[in-house]
Amino acid sequence: MDPQGNAIGGGARIDGPSVQARDVHGGIHLHTTPVPPPARPPVPRQLLPVSAHFTDRKRDLAALDELAAAAPLIVVSGPAGVGKTALVSRWLRGTAGGEGGGDRFPDGHLYADLRGHSPDGPAPPTEVLGQFLRALGVGQVPAELAEQTALWRSVTAGLRLAVMLDNAYTAAQARPLLPGGEGSLAVVTSRARLTGLRTDGAVFHQLGLLDREAAVELLTRGIGRERFERDEAAAGKVAELCGGLPLAVCLASARLASRPRQPVRAMADALARDQTRLAVLTIEGETAVQSALDGSYAVLDEEAARLYRRLGLLPMPVFDTCVAAAACAVSPEEADRALDALVEANLLEDIGPDTFRFHDLVRLHARERATADETEQTREETLRRVVDWHLATATEAQRRLTPAQAVLEREHVPPGLPVPFDDDAGALAWLDAHRTGLMAAARCAAEHGWDGRAWQLVDAMWPLFLRMRPYDLWIEAHELGLSAARRAGHPAAERQMLNSGAIGLRGAGRTADAISWYERSLAAARAAGDARDEGQALHGLGGCCRDAGRPREAVRYLEAAIEVWERCGYPRGVALSRIILGEIALDAAPGSDPGAAPGPDLGAGGGTDPDAGPDADLGARPDDAPGPASGARAAERAVRYFERAHAGLLAVGDPYGAAPAQAFLGYAHALAGAYETGQAELERA
Numbered sequence: 001m002d003p004q005g006n007a008i009g010g011g012a013r014i015d016g017p018s019v020q021a022r023d024v025h026g027g028i029h030l031h032t033t034p035v036p037p038p039a040r041p042p043v044p045r046q047l048l049p050v051s052a053h054f055t056d057r058k059r060d061l062a063a064l065d066e067l068a069a070a071a072p073l074i075v076v077s078g079p080a081g082v083g084k085t086a087l088v089s090r091w092l093r094g095t096a097g098g099e100g101g102g103d104r105f106p107d108g109h110l111y112a113d114l115r116g117h118s119p120d121g122p123a124p125p126t127e128v129l130g131q132f133l134r135a136l137g138v139g140q141v142p143a144e145l146a147e148q149t150a151l152w153r154s155v156t157a158g159l160r161l162a163v164m165l166d167n168a169y170t171a172a173q174a175r176p177l178l179p180g181g182e183g184s185l186a187v188v189t190s191r192a193r194l195t196g197l198r199t200d201g202a203v204f205h206q207l208g209l210l211d212r213e214a215a216v217e218l219l220t221r222g223i224g225r226e227r228f229e230r231d232e233a234a235a236g237k238v239a240e241l242c243g244g245l246p247l248a249v250c251l252a253s254a255r256l257a258s259r260p261r262q263p264v265r266a267m268a269d270a271l272a273r274d275q276t277r278l279a280v281l282t283i284e285g286e287t288a289v290q291s292a293l294d295g296s297y298a299v300l301d302e303e304a305a306r307l308y309r310r311l312g313l314l315p316m317p318v319f320d321t322c323v324a325a326a327a328c329a330v331s332p333e334e335a336d337r338a339l340d341a342l343v344e345a346n347l348l349e350d351i352g353p354d355t356f357r358f359h360d361l362v363r364l365h366a367r368e369r370a371t372a373d374e375t376e377q378t379r380e381e382t383l384r385r386v387v388d389w390h391l392a393t394a395t396e397a398q399r400r401l402t403p404a405q406a407v408l409e410r411e412h413v414p415p416g417l418p419v420p421f422d423d424d425a426g427a428l429a430w431l432d433a434h435r436t437g438l439m440a441a442a443r444c445a446a447e448h449g450w451d452g453r454a455w456q457l458v459d460a461m462w463p464l465f466l467r468m469r470p471y472d473l474w475i476e477a478h479e480l481g482l483s484a485a486r487r488a489g490h491p492a493a494e495r496q497m498l499n500s501g502a503i504g505l506r507g508a509g510r511t512a513d514a515i516s517w518y519e520r521s522l523a524a525a526r527a528a529g530d531a532r533d534e535g536q537a538l539h540g541l542g543g544c545c546r547d548a549g550r551p552r553e554a555v556r557y558l559e560a561a562i563e564v565w566e567r568c569g570y571p572r573g574v575a576l577s578r579i580i581l582g583e584i585a586l587d588a589a590p591g592s593d594p595g596a597a598p599g600p601d602l603g604a605g606g607g608t609d610p611d612a613g614p615d616a617d618l619g620a621r622p623d624d625a626p627g628p629a630s631g632a633r634a635a636e637r638a639v640r641y642f643e644r645a646h647a648g649l650l651a652v653g654d655p656y657g658a659a660p661a662q663a664f665l666g667y668a669h670a671l672a673g674a675y676e677t678g679q680a681e682l683e684r685a
Contacts, residue, residue, distance in 0.1 A: 312366025
């Protein structure tokens with residue numbers, strides 16, 4: 001080392017003027033201009049401006065007020081494009097002002113976009129902490145996250161800040177950014193639910209879609225009141241097709257605003273086409289619905305992404321864990337985990353116990369991803385498995401609820417999933433809850449040429465029709481099933497659809513249509529030599545003619561049905577026809593008033609044979625019940641019919657079918673003058 005060198009050793013750091021000398025004699029006076037202290041940075045006011053088109057959300061704003069009073073950390077989650085950023089920006093700007101016009105957060109309002117679904121990846125916490133610390137006047141920011149976090153909490157410990165962490169990816173990304181002071185408020189927005197922040201004391205708000213009125217108002221603000229009023233119906237349709245998603249509504253209004261001569265009706269027509277709806281909701285240079293959903297999809301794990309695609313193929317709007325499991329050929333436990341991931345990502349709504357659905361635009365996106373990422377064979381196999389699961393489960397319910405019904409052969413592949421019910425009540429509840437899905441599966445089967453599955457699904461729904469009597473669905477299903485059976489070249493199935501469909505038509509009051517269906521069934525049964533189906537058609541025609549006020553024809557048909565059924569050995573059918581003959585006998589009694597006296601409860605399942613197949617068209621409904629009659633002979637004839645019917649049904653082990661016969665027997669005895677006997681029969685029924 002040079003002994004004459006001037007280096008300062010020991011790693012010393014010198015700030016300001018200094019003197020270096022071997023010897024110093026006397027005082028040293030330095031004349032320098034004082035350096036002023038660094039200017040304090042302005043108080044940060046970084047919150048985003050509020051859109052002039054911000055609409056509604058009064059309930060959400062009020063909910064945030066309540067949450068802020070409960071905790072200093074709020075998480076607002078919701079699907080892409082639902083307006084989380086706009087809502088929180090609006091609310092924070094309003095809540096920052098305290099009583100008397102003061103600022104609740106005088107030390108600053110900080111904002112950071114955490115880029116949770118950016119193609120370039122989420123913003124690292126170190127980047128955001130550096131921005132926040134510098135905004136608060138910290139000159140030297142450490143490089144390491146742990147040091148940054150400690151400094152951030154120290155700096156903010158005594159401050160009152162409003163911090164908005166927008167578009168967070170995970171709880172772990174947001175956690176280091178939470179301020180340390182008790183007087184501060186942090187609001188995190190995310191497409192995911194970020195339930196992990198619950199351990200940090202967070203409270204949560206799930207942001208939903210706009211209702212139709214608010215969506216129309218948002219659209220009107222974008223296109224102008226005059227243009228809206230020129231075609232209010234079309235504007236309402238545009239808002240409806242945007243599904244209440246604010247981003248979609250804003251994009252639609254922006255496209256219309258850029259094309260002032262385009263009729264609003266043209267936009268409605270373009271959005272009505274599922275294949276192009278997402279493309280229409282795109283504007284160059286702006287976030288599109290498509291790209292927003294692409295970002296949410298890109299961060300899903302493999303299992304959740306596969307389920308997302310395959311659920312997008314489903315023909316039914318609502319589904320459960322078993323449907324999801326069938327779609328992916330996995331266990332319910334595996335499907336449940338993937339469903340949780342989709343719900344957490346706000347790509348799927350959980351609308352009830354084990355009940356899920358897509359937003360319309362998300363469903364279209366999922367279907368597009370399936371078309372792009374899955375082979376045609378995989379897509380077809382997915383749908384076939386879902387159809388087969390509905391068919392297998394409905395068939396199990398049918399066998400449980402109507403064990404005496406002759407079930408035609410099924411052709412589905414059992415899905416290998418557990419049956420979701422274990423008793424009769426559960427089976428009927430399942431059929432009722434899945435009626436929309438079952439019908440959607442039947443339509444899907446018909447559209448794909450799986451005609452056997454289509455009519456079999458309709459047939460398997462018989463207990464639902466018999467017990468719940470949803471006549472519109474009953475008729476629609478049998479029209480579809482009849483066409484499918486005909487295309488499949490299955491005459492027995494065609495007759496089954498005609499007979500059971502005619503019962504629904506008759507129940508709905510469409511007697512003429514029911515007669516037409518029964519006549520077609522009768523001709524087909526005679527051509528095939530099927531005596532049981534022939535008797536069913538004759539029995540149904542007898543009931544319809546009775547309804548139409550043609551008792552002579554009714555008796556001829558019913559007596560013919562009895563003859564056919566006695567010949568082929570079907571005593572149950574014989575008994576059912578005798579019940580209607582007994583009713584006709586009572587109708588013929590002079591002075592009778594069928595609506596004057598209450599009959600047996602044959603409504604949704606009560607008094608109706610739960611084992612019955614389509615031959616259970618008893619013709620007995622509350623308004624058919626006999627009333628007081630003065631014709632003893634007609635009443636006595638009715639007694640004989642009802643006695644034989646009651647005995648016949650008991651003989652074949654059918655107590656449910658025997659109950660209404662016994663009730664009618666009681667009325668008939670009373671009308672014949674044997675009041676005590678009639679009362680006893682009614683009590684036993």
